[in-house]
Amino acid sequence: MAKPKYTSHVxxxxxxxxxxxxxxxxxxxxxxxxxxxxxxxxxTPIMEQTELIVRGIGQLTDIVxxxxxxxxxxxxxxxxxxxxxxxxxxxxxxxxxxxxxxxxKLYYIGPMFRAEKPQKGRQRxxxxxxxxxIGSDDPVADVESxxxxxxxxxxxxxxxxxxxxxxxxxxxxxxxxxxxxxSYLKPNLSKMSQVSQDRFExxxxxxxxxxxxxxxxxxxxAPVIQDYLNEETAAHFEKVTNYxxxxxxxxxxxxxLVRGMxxxxxxxxxxxxxxxxxxxxxxxxxxxxxxxxEIGGQPTPAVGFAAGMERVLIACEELDIELAEEKSVDVxxxxxxxxxxxxxxxxxxxxxxxxxxxxxxYMSRSMKAQMKDANRENARYTIIIGDNELAEGKFTLRNMxxxxxxxxxxxxxxxxxx
Ligand code: HAM
Numbered sequence: 108m109a110k111p112k113y114t115s116h117v118x119x120x121x122x123x124x125x126x127x128x129x130x131x132x133x134x135x136x137x138x139x140x141x142x143x144x145x146x147x148x149x150x151t152p153i154m155e156q157t158e159l160i161v162r163g164i165g166q167l168t169d170i171v172x173x174x175x176x177x178x179x180x181x182x183x184x185x186x187x188x189x190x191x192x193x194x195x196x197x198x199x200x201x202x203x204x205x206x207x208x209x210x211x212k213l214y215y216i217g218p219m220f221r222a223e224k225p226q227k228g229r230q231r232x233x234x235x236x237x238x239x240x241i242g243s244d245d246p247v248a249d250v251e252s253x254x255x256x257x258x259x260x261x262x263x264x265x266x267x268x269x270x271x272x273x274x275x276x277x278x279x280x281x282x283x284x285x286x287x288x289x290s291y292l293k294p295n296l297s298k299m300s301q302v303s304q305d306r307f308e309x310x311x312x313x314x315x316x317x318x319x320x321x322x323x324x325x326x327x328x329a330p331v332i333q334d335y336l337n338e339e340t341a342a343h344f345e346k347v348t349n350y351x352x353x354x355x356x357x358x359x360x361x362x363x364l365v366r367g368m369x370x371x372x373x374x375x376x377x378x379x380x381x382x383x384x385x386x387x388x389x390x391x392x393x394x395x396x397x398x399x400x401e402i403g404g405q406p407t408p409a410v411g412f413a414a415g416m417e418r419v420l421i422a423c424e425e426l427d428i429e430l431a432e433e434k435s436v437d438v439x440x441x442x443x444x445x446x447x448x449x450x451x452x453x454x455x456x457x458x459x460x461x462x463x464x465x466x467x468x469y470m471s472r473s474m475k476a477q478m479k480d481a482n483r484e485n486a487r488y489t490i491i492i493g494d495n496e497l498a499e500g501k502f503t504l505r506n507m508x509x510x511x512x513x514x515x516x517x518x519x520x521x522x523x524x525x
Contacts, residue, residue: 118223118231128431133419134216136262137236144255146214146238151194153218157184163193163402165369167310174221176231187220192370192395192411193402195239200404210242214255216416228386228418237392237413241399244408246346249374249394250354256378256390256412257356263419264428268380268389270356273364274344275312275375275393276332284335285311295325315363331362340373347374370395374410382425383418390414437524439486440467441477443493450492454517461525481507490520 115121122130141148157177164171176187188194195213198204204211216236223229238255240248253270260268276284288311296304300319307314315326336344351358358376366375375393383389392412399407423430438458440451451467458465466484468477474491481489491503504513504520515523 116231118225118229120230120232125434128434129420129423129429130416132430133263133416134236137214137216137259140255140258140262141214141238144212144251144258146212146255149195149198149213149215149239150217151188151191151198151215153188153220154185155188155194155197157186159193159197159402160186160189163196163368163370163398164190165310167306167313168368170221170367174223176220176222189221190219190368190413191215191217191235191237192239192368192413193398195411196241196395196398196402196404196409199239199241199407200399200402205242205405205407210240210248212238212240212251214238226386228383228415228421230417234416235413236416237390237411239409239411241409242407243410244396246343246350246374249347249410250350250356252392252410252412253351253356253376254354256392256414259414260378260389260419263423263430265380265382265389265419265422265426267382267426268378270358270376270378271361271364272348272351272358272374272376273361274332274336274340274373275365275371276336277340277372278397280332280336280340281312281372283337284330284332287330287335288312288314291330292325299325310369312365316365316367326363329363333360333362343373366391366393368395370398370401372396376412378414380418380422382422386418388415389418389422433485435485435487436466437463437487438465439477439481439484439489440465441474441481441489441491442467443474443491446494446497447492450497451490457517457521458524461521463521463524488524 160175161171166172170189175189178185195215199211214237216234218232218234220232222231225231238252240252275281289307292307292311292314296307299322300317302319303314303317303322314322315329317326364375364377371393373394373396377391378389379387380389381387390412394408394410396408399405399409442448442451455465455467468480472480478489486507489505489507491505496502501514501516502520504515
């Protein structure tokens, strides 16, 4: 086949008609479960102000320093949203959602954009679903977010994963820990990667997330944050783990788990799957108790997570999980002649109103070609119409699977199939 003149951008893929049913099936599961958890949907624009994303996520993070798609128009600086936590918090503050009372239990589904090097499971336009619970300090909110996340995988049928959990501390505990980490790393800093050296002063905890081989031997014996948590933060973390135990959600505590955004405080978690290959993170999240204030609101604690939807679908493929049923249509009108075509087009709406999916040939093909097309469309029934049938007012209803035929009036067909 000739190379097309236009293609989509690298790392930005079309979801083609054969694939969209599984996307919809996954979205339906998310909407259904969100309703059961009493989460409300929020939809925010694809573009946000650059300043919001830089402040929200952190200037020194990979996302902000390397991965945002940013552009200007007039005096405005836009970015394609790389994630939704900062935008949802922006919306919460802008629209005073706190005035609705209680904590806001929000969920979302949508495309995000990061200028990463594409590979399997890593795209430049990808999709996330997630929740943000804004206004609650209670470990119940942490655990409900995690439980929602796990419930989606359970519904989909993905069972093989690891939930890693950590507390990245409140500001006080974190300062103490950063000091300890700096003293520990300092003697060997010159042997470590340049990225880690750059992070040493401003954000030494991010060094723990380094994938550089030369850093690993220093990271593996680094002090752990659990030893520096103050009483309140340690108690919060313990409650999170107790509730998880009560829910029978298994987890491992990973004291070196840090996340890629600067807004996290206290609980942090990541869900990984061995069925995904090198991009093994299914989802990640945690608390961000300071973000609402950071972007102009009243101090308000919050917690949430986001999950990569492409990665759910990759895992399904690996595990032979069929999320969507095979494509099919209830009725295909097979017509012979103009009068039959008129009859078919004017009776399609009646079938559809009765909840029966129905179609006909759009290409004026022969009866034989229409029957072939009906098979290709996986039609359950064909209604065969020619001049004789029109004169008699009775049509052949053919059950395509059983190869059985009935001669029925249109009303009889509707009551049989409806
Ligand atoms: P994140 O860890 O950056 O967190 O992304 C969450 C998930 O999105 C990842 O675990 C992964 O499954 C998926 N993902 C990320 N980048 C890509 C990509 N380039 N291609 C395909 N999938 C990708 C966040 O975005 C936070 N906002 C999560 C959060 C919500 N924290 C608190 N609330």
